[in-house]
Amino acid sequence: MNSISLPIFGQGSQPPEEDGVELDYLQMPQEMATYRMPQVSAELNAADLAQAKTALRQLEQNLAAFPSVSEAIDLTRLNQPNRQFINELLGEGEVSLICSGRQDIRIQESVLAGVWRLQQLDGRQQIVADTVEVGIIPQHAVQSAFNGAAGQIDTHWTALPEGVMNAPPLLAELNAKIAEYRPGGEAHIINLSLLPQTEQDLAFLEQRLGRGPVTILSRGYGNCRITATGTRFVWWVRYFNSQDTLILNTLEVSDVPSVACASPEDIADSHERLQEILKVYS
Known part of the structure; x- marks a missing residue:
């Protein structure tokens, strides 16, 4: 088989210009965020996770009901094992928000697009409220962005x-x-x-x-x-x-x-993914 000689392009491949200018390219991005199935700690005892599973079943119903507006899911009273389970399962997605005011609100999209974790912080940056909601963008961000x-x-x-x-x-x-x-x-x-x-x-x-x-x-x-x-x-x-x-x-x-913003298609996909996750940890 005969070898085929192909022209080579790119920086350093061409002879230098007479004016001394070198061929240069803008550095291209090297990483892109992608979905990964959540990894939950093996030592968590499934028998102790009733609170978390109740919250996740409600989340699955809220995703199924979208675009109808559903009530936010309150995680404030979850104990440490249940909170750890929720933290690891939801993870951190692509979008983060900070809403500053009398009390700061820290918002993080989960690995499930359109599922948002909202944490209200006091003056010492301690969490005083912790909720999960479904939507294109959290309503608190829309309402507070241009308040005043x-x-x-x-x-x-x-x-x-x-x-x-x-x-x-x-x-x-x-x-x-x-x-x-x-x-x-x-x-x-x-x-x-x-x-x-x-x-x-x-x-x-x-x-x-x-x-x-x-x-x-x-x-x-x-x-x-x-x-x-x-x-x-x-x-x-x-x-x-x-x-x-x-x-x-x-x-x-x-x-x-x-x-x-998440799209309606993102939220439909998140509903399917959460159903798959619940089958694993049910």
């Missing part, structure tokens, strides 16, 4: 800071989109990465938009960091690759950016 937020961006100024050139038209565009946006409507996205923005422009936008109480991290193919601004319906969404390099910077007018 400004309805419009303040566009009154006597003089712009030095270096600010392109931010003012974006603020006017955002104000127009905020005024016409209705909950559940189509998101409006401004891609800052494609626009000529100076560092002063970005700082001015951040100062005028303010900062809200909700921060979201979505880990999938790289990371997406989302913050609610201090202006109603406006989110700052930044995408990073696995090297923590900013690759996309956007402002979004929406209820919650879709990258943080």
Whole structure:
């Protein structure tokens, strides 16, 4: 059999350019989050897990009932073995949220997409409430994201800071989109990465938009960091690759950016997975 010679491409494969510029490529992400069947500690005694199994059977019913809204499942009074069982079975999924306020709420999506663990913390960061709910996104995050937020961006100024050139038209565009946006409507996205923005422009936008109480991290193919601004319906969404390099910077007018949300198909899949899990540990 004759060998076949194929051309080789990539960094270092081509002769150097006359001007000394070398061929270079953006580092591609190396990891992606995937589903893994939960691993539960072998020493857990199944006879002692009645509380956890009751909670999981209710969770299975809530998943089956979606999109109907179901009451959150309270885990606060579970004893240590039952809490450990729930912790290991639900695990940690791709999306995490922090809702700041009088009492912080820490929210973690489980390995079952659309199943959310909400833990309320006191001033000493101790858990005082622990619940599980099913949904596209936890309702507490939606309700608290823009609680007390400004309805419009303040566009009154006597003089712009030095270096600010392109931010003012974006603020006017955002104000127009905020005024016409209705909950559940189509998101409006401004891609800052494609626009000529100076560092002063970005700082001015951040100062005028303010900062809200909700921060979201979505880990999938790289990371997406989302913050609610201090202006109603406006989110700052930044995408990073696995090297923590900013690759996309956007402002979004929406209820919650879709990258943080589970889909109805995700929830249906989670229902099937939980049924499989319950068969193993029943």
